[in-house]
Amino acid sequence: MKKETFFLTFVVAGMLTYLQACKGSSTPTEEELPDEISYNFDIRPILSDKCLACHGPDANKRQAGLRLDDPVSAFAALKENPSAHALVAGKPSMSEVFLRITTKDTSKVMPPKESNLTLSPREVSLIERWIEQGAKYEKHWAFVAPKKAALPEVDNEKWVKNEIDYFVLQKQEQKGLTPNDEADKERLLKRVSLDLVGLPPTLKTMEGFLADNSPNAYEKVVDELLKNPSYGEKMAIYWLDLARYADSHGYQDDGYRTQWPWRDWVIHALNKNMPYDQFVTWQLAGDYLPSPANDPENKEHLLATGFNRNHKITEEGGVIPEEYRISYVTDRNDLFGKAFLGLTMECAHCHDHKYDPFSQKDYYQLFAFFNNVNEVGIESVIGGPETYAKKPLMQISNQDVKSILKFINKPDTNGLIVSVMTDLDTVRKTHILRRGSYDAPGDVVEPNAPNIILPFNKNYPKNRLGLAKWLFDKKNPLTARVFVNQIWQEFFGKGIVKTTGDFGMQGELPSNPALLDWLAVDLMEHNWNIKRLVKQIVMSATYRQSAVVSPEKLAADPDNIYLARAPRYRIHAEFVRDVVLSSSGLLVRTIGGPSVKPYQPPGLWEGATSGRGLLSMYVQDHGNQLYRRGMYTLIKRTVPPPMLTIFDASTRDMCEVKRLRTNTPLQALIMLNDPTVLEASRVLAAKLLEEKSATKEKITKAFRLIVCRKPTENEVEILESYYQKELKKLNPTRAEKALAVGEYPIPVQMDKVQLAALMRIVNTIYNLEETLMKT
Template sequence: MRKTSFFLFIAVCLVIAFQCCTSNSSNQPKEEKVPERISYNFDIRPILSDKCLACHGPDANKREAGLRLDLAENAFQALKENPKAHALVAGKPELSAAYLRITSKDTALLMPPPSSNLKLSQHEINLIEKWIKQGAKYEKHWAFVAPKKPAVPEVKMTDWPKNEIDNFILQKQEEQGLKPNQEADKERLLKRLSLDLNGLPPGLQMMDEFLADTSPAAYEKMVDKLLRNAAYGEKMALHWLDLARYADSHGYQDDGYRTQWPWRDWVIHAFNNNMHYNDFVTWQMAGDLMPKATKEQLLATGFNRNHKITEEGGIIPEEYRIMYVTDRNDLFGKGLLGVTLECAHCHDHKYDPFSQKEYYQMFAFFNNVKEVGIESVIGGPETYAKKPLMEISNEDVKNILTFVNKQDTNRLIVSVMGDLDTTRKTYVLKRGVYDAPGEEVQPGTPSSILPFSNKYPKNRLGLSQWLFDKKNPLTARVYVNILWQEFFGKGIVKTSGDFGMQGELPSHPALLDWLASDFMEHNWDIKRLVKQMVTSATYRQSAVVTKDKLAADPDNILLARGPRYRIHAEFIKDLVLSSSGLLNKTIGGPSVKPYQPAGLWEGATSGRGLLSVYNQDHGGSLYRRGMYTLIKRTVPPPTMGIFDASNRDLCEVKRLKTNTPLQALVMMNDPAVLEASRVLAAKLLQEKTESEAKIVKAFRLIVCRTPSEKEVGVLTAYYNKELKTIKPEAAKKMVAIGEYPITKNIDIKTLAALMRVVSTIYNLEETITKT
C-alpha cells in the first residue's frame, strides 16, 4: 500500500510539473524593453556591482586577471593576459573581451564563471551591448557627485501639488499612467500626523477641534501646533538614539550600568529648539574642540561615547581600545555618510572605491581620544561613566544645562569626548588586527567622496567641517533620506545606510537632489524640512489601495497612495498609555524599568553590578514613554524586541519590520496593555453614559476615529455577552493585573467585561498601524 501511495504521489507531482512547464511555455514573460539612452549609473553599474566587481572591483587583493571594471581608465586598458585585447572597446561590442566573455557558449570562458552561481540575464546582456555601442561612457557613482538643484517638473494635474515635492512624485506617476489617491479623511490624517510628529495619538479635544475647523489652513495650523509640542523632540530623538547606539549599559559580559541619559535629554532639547542639522552634528562630533567650548557642547559629544565598553578582567586593553575607535569610525560612515565604510576595515572595499588606507585615515580622526581599553572593574558610581568624562552638578542644571532632568543630589557623571595632549600615531592595521600595524597614515577622507581640504584642521572639528562642506555629496542626501523614511516608511534610497555601489538606486533621484539642495540652502533647518514633507499632498493621501494600483505598484514605490505600516515599538507603548490616560509626560531623566517577565536578567548575567537583578520600578515610572525604558544590551527589553526595537549594539539607521504571532501575544497578554485596558474601562464606567457611548469613546481614544455602526454593534454584543458569562473569580483575577489602584465602588464583573472590550480594541491591527 505504501509503495502504491508513493508512486501515485510521484505521478501526481509529474503531472503538475508538466502542466506548469506547458503553462509557462505558452505564457512567457515579455522581454524587458531596453532604454533609448543607456545610463551607466542606473543601468550598467548595478549589473557590474552585482555580478562582476567582487573579482574585478576596488579590492586589489581579490582582483582577478588584473582587470578592474569599476574605473574607465582600467576597463579600457590592454588586458594583462592578452595585451592585444581590451575588456571594453568603445562602440564595438564585438571587439570588447568583456562582452565576448559574458555571451560565450564555452563554460571555460563564460563570465561570470558557472562556479560563482552568478548569471547575467538576456536583458542585462542587451543593456551592456547597447551601452558599449553608445560609447561605454562611465559616470562617477551618482551618490558621490554633489547634488545640484534640478528644476521642478511640470505636471498635468496642476491642481494636486501642495508643494514642490508633489511635482516630482506626480511626474513619475503620470509617466506610469497612475494617479494619486484622494486626501485621507481628517480623522485618519490627524492620527498619522500626530504619530509622526509627536509619537502619540491625538486626544479627543484635538480630534474635535480639527474636525470642527473647516478653514483651508486647518491642516497647516495642526502641523505647527504639533511641531511646537515638547513631545516632538522625544519623537524625533528616537531615530537618533538608534543611530547613536544609545543604551543604559556598557555591554559585554558584565554589562554594567552607565549614565548617558543626560546626553539623551540634550538630544530631545536640541530637536525641540530646532537646532539646525549642521550644528546638531558638529556639537556631537567635536563640541569639546570648539572655541571656548561650553558644558552643553561638551555634553553633546556623549554621542561618540555611547558604544559598548568592557569591564571584564583578563582582556587585552589595546584590542578593546581599537574596537571603540572602530565603532566610532563605522558609525560615522553608516550613520552620517550612508556608506559601508566598515567593509574596508580589513582590506580594500570590494565594491566601493574606498581603500583600506582611506579607512584608517578616517580612523585617525577618532584615534586620539583620551581613553583606555579597560578602566576599572565593575563597582560603584565611578564606573557609571568612563574617562574622558564630565560631572553635571546641581548648579549646572540650575543655570546651564536646564534641560537635564536630574532628580536627586547624587553625583551625575557622563562619558564625553576629549583628546590627548599629543597626537597618537595611526597605522593601517593589517587584516584589521589590532597588533599588526602597517603603514603610518595621517587623518584624511575617501577621495571618491571629497578629498580632505588643507583649510580644515586635522581633527574631529575639521572632519565635521568637511562633512558640511557644500561639495560633500552625501551628508544632506543621507539625512533627508532618513527623515523621508521616518514619514513614508521607506527612504527614497531604500538602503538608507548604504548609498554605495551595492545599495539600492533612488526611486526619485531628482527629488532627493532637490530636497538635499533645498535643505542646505535653508541652513540645514530640520523643522522646515519636516514641515515640507508632512504638508505635501503626497503625504496626505489616503492609504486605501485598489487592485489596479496593487498590481501596478505593489510596494508603493511611486507613492500613489499613503503610507501604511506598523508604528515603532516605543510608540505602541506610548499609544496604549496615552489613550488610557496613564501616560507620565515627564521629559527626560534616568531610564526606567517597567513590567518584565521574571528571571530574564538573572539568567544572563555575570552576577555583578546594579544590572545583575531586575528590580522593577513602581508608581509614575511604570508609565513613562517607551523611549525611557532601560536598555540593557545583553538582555534588551523583550516586549520591544518582539516589535523590532533596536538593541543598540551598533548604529542602526533602519529598523526591521516583521510580523510574528509573538506580537499578537504581547498585545493580548502584556501587563501594561491589560492594565491600561482596566484603567480606561474604569474611567468610562464612571461616566453617566450608555454602554454604546462608552465603547464609541474608547474606540475614538484608541483607534482615533469614530467607529461604524457595524463596529459598535459587534463590540456592544461582545460586551453584553461577557457581562452575562464572565465568572466572578475570573473577573477578580483579571482586574488585579497592574499596580495602578483599582477604582473603588465599581462592579468587578462590569469592569472586567468592559476591560475585555477595550483590550480587544487595543488588539485591532488598525490601532498600532499608521494609515
C-alpha cells in the same frame, strides 16, 4: 462543445501561454531598453552584482589585473592578452566583456560557472547597447554633488500642494498611475500626530480639527504638533538608534551607565530646532568648539559629544586593553560612515573595499580622526558610581542643572557623570592594521577624508572639528542626501534610497533622484533647518493621501515605490507602548531623566550576565515610573526589554539607521497579555464606567481614544454584543482574577464584573490591527 474540441482548445491555449512566457524571457526588444543607456542606473548595478567581486576595487581579490569599475583599466589592453581589450567603445564584437558574457564555452563564460551568477538576456542587451553607445563611464551618482533641478511639468497641477508633489507626480504619470484622494480628517490627524509626536491625538484635538473647515486647518494642527515638547521625544528615537544609545556598557558584565543626560540634550536640541549641521558638529567635536560666554567650562558642547561614547565598553578582567580600545575607535569610525555618509566604510577595515572605491588606507585615514581620544581599553571593574561613566568624562552638578544645563531632568541631588570626548595632548600614531588586526600595525597614516567623496580642505584642522567642517561643506555630495533620506524614511517607512545605510555601489538606486537632490540642496539653502524639512514633507499632497489601495495599484506598484497611495505600516515599538498609555490616561508626560524599569517577566536578567553590579537583578520600578514613554525604558544590552524587542526595536549594540519590520504571533500575544496593556485596559474601562453615559457611548469613546476615529454602527454593535456576553459569563471571582493586573488602584465601590467585562472590550480595541497601524 465536444470533449475533443474542448481538450484541443485547452492545449492550444496552454501552448500560447507557454510561448508568450518564453517570449517574455527572450532577448528584450528595442522598446524595452532605454534609448540612452546610463552607466549609473543601467550598467553599474549589473557590474556591482555580477563582476566587481573579482574585477573591482579590492586589489587582493582582483582577477586578471582587470578593474571594470575604472575606465582606465577597462579600456586598457588586457595583461594576459595585450592584443585584446575588455571594452572597445562602439564595438561589442571586439570587447572581451561582451564576448565573455555571451560565449557558450563554459571554460570562458563570465561570470564563471562556479560563481553561480548569471546575466539575464536584458542585462546582456543593456551591456551590448552601452558599448555601442561608447561605453561611457560616469562617477557614481552619490559622489556627484546634488543639483536643484527645475520643478518638472505635470498634467494634474491641481493636486500639487508643494514642490515635493511635482517630483512625485511626474513619476506617477510616467508610470500611468494617479494619486489617491486625501485621507479623511480622522485618519490624517492620527497619522500626522503619530509621525510628529509619537502619540495619538486627544479627543479635544480630534473635535477641534473636525470642526475647523478653514483652508489652513491642517497646517494649524501641524504647527501645534511641531511646537509640542513631545516632538523632540519622537524625533529622538531614530537618533538614539543611530547613536546606539543604551543604559548599560554591554559585553558579559554589562554594567550600568549614566548616558541619559546626553539623551536629554538630544530631545532639547530637536525641540529648539537646532540646525542639523550644528546638531551634528556639537556631537562630533563639541570639545573643540569655543566656550560660550554663559558657559565658561563649555559643558553643553561637551555633553553633546557623549554621542560618540555610547558604544559598548568592556569591564571584564583578562582582556587585552589595546584590542578593545581599537574596537571602540572602529565603532566610531563605522558609525560615521554609515550615519552621515551612508556608506559601508567598515568593509574596508581588513582589506580594500570590494565594491566601492575606498582602500584600506582610506579607512584608516578616517579612523585617525577618532584615534586620539584619551581613553583606555579596560578601566576599573564593575562596581559603584565611579564606573557609571568611563574616562574621559564630565561631572554635572546641581548648579549646572540650574543654570547651563536646565534641560536635564535630574530628579535627585546625587552626583552625575557622563562619558564624553576629549583628545590627548599629543597625537597618537595611526597605523593601517593588516587584516584589521589590532596587533598587526602597518604603515602610519595621517587624518584624511576619502578623496573620492570630497578632498579634505587644507585649511581645515586635522581633527574631529575639521572632519565636521568637511562633512558640512556644501560641496560634500553625501551629507544632505543621507540626512534627507533618513527623515523621509521616518514618514514614508522607507527612504528614497531604500538602503538607508548604503549609498554605495551595492546600495539601491534612488527611486526619485531628482526629488532627493532637490530636497538635499533645499535643506542646505535653508541653513539645515530640520523642522522646515519635516513640515515640507507632512504638508505635501503626497503625504496626505489615503492609504487605501486598489487591486490595480497593488498590481502595478506592489511596493508603493511611486507613492500613489500613503504607506501603511505598524508604528515603532516605543510608540506601541505610548499609544496604550496615552489613550488610557496613564501616560506620565515628564520629559527626560533616568531610564525606568516597568513590568518585565521575572528571571530574564538574572541568568544572562556575570551576576555583578546594579543590573545583575531586575528590580521593577513603581508609581509614576511605570507609566513613562517607551523611549525611557531602561535598555540593558545583553537583555533588551522584551516588549520592545518583540516589536523590532534596536538592541543598540551598534549604529542602526533602519529598523527591521516583522510580523510574529508574539506581537499579538504581547497585546493580549502584557501587564501594561491589560492595566491600561482596566484603567480606561474604570474611567468610562465612572461617566454617566450609555454603554454604546462608552464603547464609542474608547474606540475614538484608541483607534482615533468614530466607529461604524456595526463595529459598536459587535463590541456591545461582546460586552453583554462577558457580563453573563463573568462572576465576581473570575472578575477579580481578570482585574488583578498592574499597580494602578481600582476605584472603590466599582462593580467588578462590569469593570472586567468593559476591560475586555477595551483590550479587544487595543488588539485591532488598525490601532497600531499608521494608515
